[in-house]
Each structure stands twice: as structure tokens, then as C-alpha cells.
Amino acid sequence: VIWMTQSPSLLSASTGDRVIISCRMSQGISSYLAWYQQKPGKAPELLIYAASTLQSGVPSRFSGSGSGTDFTLTISCLQSEDFATYYCQQYYSFPPAFGPGTKVDIK
Amino acid sequence: EVQLVESGGGLVQPGGSLRLSCAASGFTFSSYWMSWVRQAPGKGLEWVANIKQDGSEKYYVDSVKGRFTISRDNAKNSLYLQMNSLRAEDTAVYYCAREDGYNDYWGQGTLVTVSS
Numbered sequence: 001v002i003w004m005t006q007s008p009s010l011l012s013a014s015t016g017d018r019v020i021i022s023c024r025m026s027q028g029i030s031s032y033l034a035w036y037q038q039k040p041g042k043a044p045e046l047l048i049y050a051a052s053t054l055q056s057g058v059p060s061r062f063s064g065s066g067s068g069t070d071f072t073l074t075i076s077c078l079q080s081e082d083f084a085t086y087y088c089q090q091y092y093s094f095p096p097a098f099g100p101g102t103k104v105d106i107k
Numbered sequence: 108e109v110q111l112v113e114s115g116g117g118l119v120q121p122g123g124s125l126r127l128s129c130a131a132s133g134f135t136f137s138s139y140w141m142s143w144v145r146q147a148p149g150k151g152l153e154w155v156a157n158i159k160q161d162g163s164e165k166y167y168v169d170s171v172k173g174r175f176t177i178s179r180d181n182a183k184n185s186l187y188l189q190m191n192s193l194r195a196e197d198t199a200v201y202y203c204a205r206e207d208g209y210n211d212y213w214g215q216g217t218l219v220t221v222s223s
Contacts, residue, residue, distance in 0.1 A: 034209035036152075043202055043213040044152065055211065087152055091208040095168050096142075098152040 002026050002090055006099040012107040019075040021102045023088035028068045032092035035064055035073045038101075039084045047086075048073065078104070109133040109212045111203050116217030123193050123221070129186040129203030129214055137161075137181040140206040143188050145199035146216075153199075156188065157206055171197075193221045 003026035013019050023033065031051035036044040046055045048064040051071055061076040075082055083106055088099040115127040127143070143155040156167045156177040165177050176189040186203050198221045204210035 032208065036210075038152075043215055044210075045213070046209060046211050049207075049209045049211070089152075089209060094166060096154045096157075096208075098144075098154065101151045 001095070002029065002093055002097060004088065004090060004097060004099040006086075006088060006102050009100065009102060011102060011104045013078050013104060014107045015078055015080055017078045019078050019082075019104060021073040021086055021088075021104075023066075023071040023073070023099050025069045025071075025090060029090045029092035031067045032090060033064075033066070033071050034089045034091065035062075036087045036089065036098075037082075037084045038087065044087065075104075109205065111205065111212060111214035113201065113203050113214045113217040116201065116219045118220045118222065119193055120223050121194060121221055124189070124191045125193065125219060127188040127190065127201055127203075127217060127219070131184045131186065131203075131205075134205070134212075136179075136184040141179060141186045142204045142206045142210055143177060143186075144202045144204055144210065144213075145197075145219075146202070147196075147199045150199075155201070158186070190219070193219075195221050197221050 005024045007022045033051045035048040038044040047058050052064045063074045085101045085103045087101050110132045112130045119125050142157040158165045158177045174192045178187045200216040200218050202216045203214045205212040
């Protein structure tokens, strides 16, 4: 089983800020990592897969980087619609697992 | 447009059973693995089970093994989750999702509440 951590668990930010969320694995997963955004009462939405590939239709202010055990999601210029919870997911090994989440709220 | 619509959730007593369904449209259902992912109230996401395109391979998280069964009917473009011996800790919103390693499309979810 691969253990996953995300930091921070809560991030208070303002519109226009650059936001960086970290996801760390207990063992290497190459680039088999995805990022999701979830708003209250809604299903998660895929933002990034293969660690750095932007899903079709996702704004370019979102970017992902990393490989092996350390990954980051960056939002270059936070917009009002970006206040949400973000989850990373490893799909390198069974069982596929999600990180505990990072809530981005308004400062 | 890809659409996934879950149904079948509701209130059930501990030890009871429930069958969730997911109707898929807008893509070639038989070409994709499919997953169930759940989210307990106020908690994070938990992968539950997945199934290969032809149903020949199925995998489960340990906590539901022997109690839940995932299945699909490619002729009906439908995914199912049969849940038996339900426990309070199974209370969650259950999402079906298309899988390509990661989950690129999700349904809106259906709430399962296990309580007496």
C-alpha cells in the first residue's frame, strides 16, 4: 500500500495569489498521478493526469509537476471559482488511492 | 457529451442490501474500465472497486471485499454495485467514474445512508 500526504491541508488565499499544493508518496510512482478539484456538493473534476498533462478544457493557470515521490499542483493566479478542495490520486499501484485533500478557502 | 448518471441510493438498515446503477452515455462504454468511488460525509475520496471492459477482471478495496460486487452490462451501457451486509461506515455518496488509470468523467453521485 502506498501512503500519501498532501500539504497544506488548509490554505487561505486571495484572488490573484499563486497557490502551490504538495502531494508526497511513500514510494515512487513514476508519473502516475492525477489532480482533481471538488466543490461542495459536486462530483470531483479531473484537472491533471500523468503528473503534468492538463485535461481538456481546464484553464492553463493550473499546472502540475513532479515525478517519483514528490508532486505539486500550482494555480498561477487564483480565481474566485478556484476556491475548492483539491485531491491528488496515485494510479501506479493497487489500490488506486486519493490523498487526504487540500481545501483552498478565502483569506 | 459523456454522461454518467447514478441511481439506487437511499436509507438502509445495518446488514441490509442495496444495488446501485450507473447509466453511461456519450462514449463507447464497452471500451473502458469503470470505477466506483465513495465519499463519506465531510471526508475525502475512497476508491471502492473497478471492472475491466469485458467484466473479466474486478478489484475491490479490502473493506468491501466479500460484501460488494461490481458488474456491468455493456449491452445496456450500465454499471452496477451490489452492496450486501451494509455497515454504518458504508454511509457515503457513491460515484461511478470512467477510468483510464485516473478517472476522467464522474457521475453526480448517489447517497447511501446505513442507519437504524
